[in-house]
Amino acid sequence: MELKQAILQSEIVAVKSFLSKFDLQYREDSTYTVYMEDNGDIVGTVSLVDNLIVCLAVDKNMQGENLAVTLVNHAVTKLREEGIFGYRVFTKPEYESVFINMGFNLLVKTEKFCALEGGQSNILNEVENLKVKVVMDLGGFYEDSAAIVLNGNPFTQGHLSLCEYALTKHRRLIIFVLEEDLSEFSFKERFSLAFLATRQFGDKVCVLPSTKYVVSKTTFPDYFLKTVDEKTEAFAEYDALIFKNFFMEKLGIAKRYFGSEKTDYMSIYNSVMERVLGDSAEFVDRFTIDGKEISAKEFRTLIKCGKQKEALELIPVSCRAVMNMILTGKKW
Numbered sequence: 001m002e003l004k005q006a007i008l009q010s011e012i013v014a015v016k017s018f019l020s021k022f023d024l025q026y027r028e029d030s031t032y033t034v035y036m037e038d039n040g041d042i043v044g045t046v047s048l049v050d051n052l053i054v055c056l057a058v059d060k061n062m063q064g065e066n067l068a069v070t071l072v073n074h075a076v077t078k079l080r081e082e083g084i085f086g087y088r089v090f091t092k093p094e095y096e097s098v099f100i101n102m103g104f105n106l107l108v109k110t111e112k113f114c115a116l117e118g119g120q121s122n123i124l125n126e127v128e129n130l131k132v133k134v135v136m137d138l139g140g141f142y143e144d145s146a147a148i149v150l151n152g153n154p155f156t157q158g159h160l161s162l163c164e165y166a167l168t169k170h171r172r173l174i175i176f177v178l179e180e181d182l183s184e185f186s187f188k189e190r191f192s193l194a195f196l197a198t199r200q201f202g203d204k205v206c207v208l209p210s211t212k213y214v215v216s217k218t219t220f221p222d223y224f225l226k227t228v229d230e231k232t233e234a235f236a237e238y239d240a241l242i243f244k245n246f247f248m249e250k251l252g253i254a255k256r257y258f259g260s261e262k263t264d265y266m267s268i269y270n271s272v273m274e275r276v277l278g279d280s281a282e283f284v285d286r287f288t289i290d291g292k293e294i295s296a297k298e299f300r301t302l303i304k305c306g307k308q309k310e311a312l313e314l315i316p317v318s319c320r321a322v323m324n325m326i327l328t329g330k331k332w
């Protein structure tokens with residue numbers, strides 16, 4: 001048997017065909033793919049998407065040959081060679097024991113998939129660090145806090161109204177701003193705007209980075225691509241379970257608030273959130289100005305059309321001076 005890297009398009013096509021036998025789809029955003037070949041036939045494969053190990057599959061006739069361990073060891077070695085010492089995996093439940101025996105820790109498990117992490121990645125440490133920040137910003141630990149997870153591209157009057165609504169139901173609010181830099185506005189810009197907009201609430205609000213565990217592009221690419229396929233529900237379920245099992249209890253979050261969504265993709269995401277979080281999720285209709293729904297998308301559209309004055313009316317007054325500075329340096 002020979003281990004080969006899939007570089008040529010013909011090799012990628014062969015890997016896709018092999019994965020289809022296991023009801024697996026090749027990740028088109030894979031950064032590295034290898035396969036094990038025996039007498040010209042693929043008998044095993046694994047891929048990397050940045051620090052995520054995915055698409056592990058081994059021919060059922062070869063599963064006593066320890067090929068899964070060989071493939072995973074190779075993937076981990078590749079990551080370490082690239083200076084990556086913390087990694088996660090999305091795999092079928094049947095491969096859970098392979099990773100557990102290699103020292104990985106289980107994050108989420110459903111009937112269709114399981115997610116684990118290894119190396120220097122540790123979600124418990126990550127959440128504990130967030131808890132220190134929450135206690136400092138909110139002046140203590142509150143078990144009945146609200147939470148909102150947002151991209152804020154950019155932060156609008158609609159986001160602010162959702163925050164105000166959550167604070168009518170809870171004494172404290174925790175806002176998570178997505179860290180991924182895959183939007184028109186950078187994480188630094190989006191975080192700064194959310195922080196500025198909510199300073200009026202004093203120690204009632206804490207603004208945090210989402211961390212790599214909540215809606216990251218490696219484990220949840222569809223969120224950023226806004227595409228709908230059979231993986232969408234699995235990614236959404238992972239996101240919901242991570243938030244429920246690790247973030248809510250540790251950070252004192254009683255309920256997570258969502259703005260209503262109309263796109264097919266976000267409708268699926270919200271329906272999964274509602275199913276997993278149950279009464280700990282509340283969906284709020286979009287807020288309006290003069291009868292028109294407020295959205296970050298509308299802000300970006302107005303800016304691209306040269307209507308900066310109208311666009312600025314969609315964001316909180318406290319953010320407008322900074323937004324003017326940000327827009328000055330951007331090309332639309």
